[in-house]
Amino acid sequence: MAGFKGQAEYSIDSKGRIAIPAKMRNALNPEAKSTFTITRGFERCIFLYPLDTWLGIESEISALNTYNRQARDFVRSILMWAEEMVLDAQGRISIPKPLAEFAGITDKGLVIGALDHVEIWNPDSFAAHMNEQADDYETLAERVMGL
Amino acid sequence: MAGFKGQAEYSIDSKGRIAIPAKMRNALNPEAKSTFTITRGFERCIFLYPLDTWLGIESEISALNTYNRQARDFVRSILMWAEEMVLDAQGRISIPKPLAEFAGITDKGLVIGALDHVEIWNPDSFAAHMNEQADDYETLAERVMGL
DNA sequence: GGATTTCTCCCCACTTTTCCCCACAAGTGG
DNA sequence: CCACTTGTGGGGAAAAGTGGGGAGAAATCC
Numbered sequence: 001m002a003g004f005k006g007q008a009e010y011s012i013d014s015k016g017r018i019a020i021p022a023k024m025r026n027a028l029n030p031e032a033k034s035t036f037t038i039t040r041g042f043e044r045c046i047f048l049y050p051l052d053t054w055l056g057i058e059s060e061i062s063a064l065n066t067y068n069r070q071a072r073d074f075v076r077s078i079l080m081w082a083e084e085m086v087l088d089a090q091g092r093i094s095i096p097k098p099l100a101e102f103a104g105i106t107d108k109g110l111v112i113g114a115l116d117h118v119e120i121w122n123p124d125s126f127a128a129h130m131n132e133q134a135d136d137y138e139t140l141a142e143r144v145m146g147l
Numbered sequence: 148m149a150g151f152k153g154q155a156e157y158s159i160d161s162k163g164r165i166a167i168p169a170k171m172r173n174a175l176n177p178e179a180k181s182t183f184t185i186t187r188g189f190e191r192c193i194f195l196y197p198l199d200t201w202l203g204i205e206s207e208i209s210a211l212n213t214y215n216r217q218a219r220d221f222v223r224s225i226l227m228w229a230e231e232m233v234l235d236a237q238g239r240i241s242i243p244k245p246l247a248e249f250a251g252i253t254d255k256g257l258v259i260g261a262l263d264h265v266e267i268w269n270p271d272s273f274a275a276h277m278n279e280q281a282d283d284y285e286t287l288a289e290r291v292m293g294l
Numbered sequence: 295g296g297a298t299t300t301c302t303c304c305c306c307a308c309t310t311t312t313c314c315c316c317a318c319a320a321g322t323g324g
Numbered sequence: 325c326c327a328c329t330t331g332t333g334g335g336g337a338a339a340a341g342t343g344g345g346g347a348g349a350a351a352t353c354c
Binding site (some may be wrong): 159160161162166237238260 | 332334
Binding site (some may be wrong): 003004005006007023042043049072112113114115118119130133137138140141143144145 | 157185187190202205207208211216217218219220221222223224225226228229230231243245283294
């Protein structure tokens with residue numbers, strides 16, 4: 001099963017909706033029933049997990065030891081932002097206000113595929129984030145993929 | 148199975164399409180179903196992986212630990228440019244706009260076979276890249292291939 | 295508690311892009 | 325020399341992205 005790939009800069013309409021690229025919609029497993037769980041991501045962006053993938057994450061989370069304070073805080077941090085959203089007939093989802101604020105998203109959103117999930121960024125934040133990254137692509141590839 | 152070889156300078160039409168040389172199309176494994184995954188390469192060029200080869204890369208990527216920030220950034224850097232493209236009836240693929248911009252490709256493309264993948268360069272960039280390379284062919288060979 | 299306002303979501307309409315298809319010219323091989 | 329493949333170009337139907345109206349639910353305010 002091919003994962004999510006690609007990028008697209010789409011506009012957010014006055015109702016806070018953003019289109020999900022057709023290529024990514026088509027990569028959705030039928031079991032996901034056009035549903036994404038939207039939550040905060042790492043770095044200042046939003047994560048979208050297909051429903052079927054999300055269920056796996058939920059069971060990982062529920063396996064955590066809740067007698068550990070750090071685990072509790074982690075669970076709170078993920079779940080307080082999470083929301084199940086179904087694509088509308090035009091293939092869009094509406095971004096919950098708290099998440100839009102968190103990611104600093106107003107009128108433009110950069111949608112990128114990241115294999116098991118989709119990310120939505122404020123285009124400017126994303127450019128800034130990539131600039132902060134000290135190593136260039138070639139170095140990163142060598143380090144991460146090993147040699 | 149024979150790998151990709153050879154070079155060809157082809158034109159990009161007004162719709163951003165470029166032909167893949169017949170020799171390389173014939174080198175495609177039937178399993179690839181005439182499909183390439185197109186993504187950014189190292190240096191300023193575009194990589195084309197046959198679908199079957201790409202799936203192997205994708206599973207390597209998915210094995211990375213995404214709780215590590217460098218790994219996350221690497222996954223973003225490679226996948227945001229990636230796109231699955233099927234050859235049209237004329238044996239062409241259309242180059243996604245972001246990639247064309249990245250590689251500085253406008254009206255001409257230099258297509259090079261590189262064993263497990265195909266590369267597309269702006270012909271001028273490629274010439275410049277080869278000039279930057281201080282060592283000549285013989286020296287390079289000695290260093291890379293050992294003794 | 296009821297009326298008003300706000301918000302959410304479903305639906306329809308318009309514009310742009312994508313991609314499928316056909317056509318032609320140049321090159322290749324028998 | 326002719327048939328066939330290969331590279332190049334473009335028209336047109338279908339899909340994708342964008343915007344907004346309006347019914348119903350939820351929240352708010354008197």
